[in-house]
Amino acid sequence: MLIPICNQSLTVIARSLRRSNPIFAFWIASSGLKPLLAMTAKFNFDLIIFFALSVLYLKYIPNWTKEWFNFDSFYSFFPFLIIFVVQFFKTKAVELQKTEINPTNLGLLPLITGLLFYYTGNKADMDLLSGLSLPLLFSGILLLLYGKNLFMIVLPVIILLSLSIPVLPIFRLTTPLQIFLADISAKILNFLNIGAYSLGSNIFIDKYLVTVEAGCTGVKSLSSLLVINFLLFYFKNISVFKKFLIISFSLAISFIGNIIRILLIDFYIIYNGLKGSENFHYYIGLGIFALSLLIILVINEFIEDDKIAASQ
Structure with a gap:
């Protein structure tokens, strides 16, 4: 193209x-x-x-690749993003070829801003600025070479690629969630007449200590579910309201699923002790994610069937 x-x-x-x-x-x-x-x-x-x-970004590629293909990483949705990009350009190929090329100097603004971000990030050793400079430079070059029309078509790809750059301070989001989930889990255990209390991200159950780690917050599985949803409904001709419903279901399923995950780990430790709890934690996480993904796929299919039935 x-x-x-x-x-x-x-x-x-x-x-x-x-x-x-x-x-x-x-x-x-x-x-x-x-x-x-x-x-x-x-x-x-x-x-x-x-x-x-x-x-310019060769030195960052090894670390970024490690995050992209690590299942325990927040950025583990990257393989799904590759599928989306391939499908996107297959679907939009004809439209892109017919798009009028009209270069614009508006690209100078993101280009210059991106260069400043890159320079500052390298000098100050701030990976966040260096990472954010990539979509800015990419956007500026697209505008300067091809213009606004083509840029607007590929904007969804630019946004998703920007979110996939492993530089966001995710720990600032996971820490309050860890504390909140530990508190909720302790209250549910107390409701079930199991003596437990939370302190920070720790849950104390009799003689056992369970720590709600960053991986238990659901942020990583949520990111993958949201990208998969985007992959599924972007190419569907459904209303914005239905897309909003799908996103809401993803948030709810991810949140509830991870509370269930923490409770199951608590019950495992209560009845079996700490031995084997790490493996149980890992496999129950996979199971909860697979179940959440299955529910999302069914919801997407149901909404699609509903659209077809309505048109008929």
């Missing part, structure tokens, strides 16, 4: 410069740059730009 766009862009730029500035045209011819411009067009100058952009 980018190849014909690049050649068109270079042709338009060259013609505009030649018409507006004869001296510039003479300088190109006399300096030997004409073959160079032809060669860059042949090898797709836009792809070279995006490749140069990726080189």
Whole structure:
């Protein structure tokens, strides 16, 4: 898709410069740059730009990859995101090819901002700023090369890719959730006549101590469920209200599922002790996520069937 766009862009730029500035045209011819411009067009100058952009982030790739393909990571939804991106460009291929290329200088704002973020992040060793600079630079280059129309089409991909960059301080979100879930779990155990109390993210049950860790908050499974939902309903022609319902179901299912997970671990420790609790914790987490995913898939299918029935 980018190849014909690049050649068109270079042709338009060259013609505009030649018409507006004869001296510039003479300088190109006399300096030997004409073959160079032809060669860059042949090898797709836009792809070279995006490749140069990726080189800036080579040092971050090992750490980012480790987060993307780690099931216990908040960013473990990345494989689902790859599926979405592939499906997105397959679905939008015709629309992208028909989109008029109209480069705009509006791209200078995110481009310059992204460069400042990248420079500051590297100098101050702030991964958050360095990571946020990537979508800004990418957006600026898209606007400068292809214009607003194409940029708006691929905006969902840019947003999801921005969320997948492993630089967000997730611990600031998980810590209050850990404390809240520990408190809720202790109250439920007391309601069931099991002596328990919570202190911070710890649950004290008789002689046992259960700590609600960051992985038990459901933030990681929630991120994966939300991206899977987006993957499922983005290509459906359903109302915004129904999409909102799907997101709400995801939040509720993730929250309730992780309370059940913590309670099951508590019961396991009460009746079996600490031996084997780590493995139980891991497998019950997988089971809760699989069950939550199954419920979400059924809800999506139900809403789709409802849409088809209504149209008939």
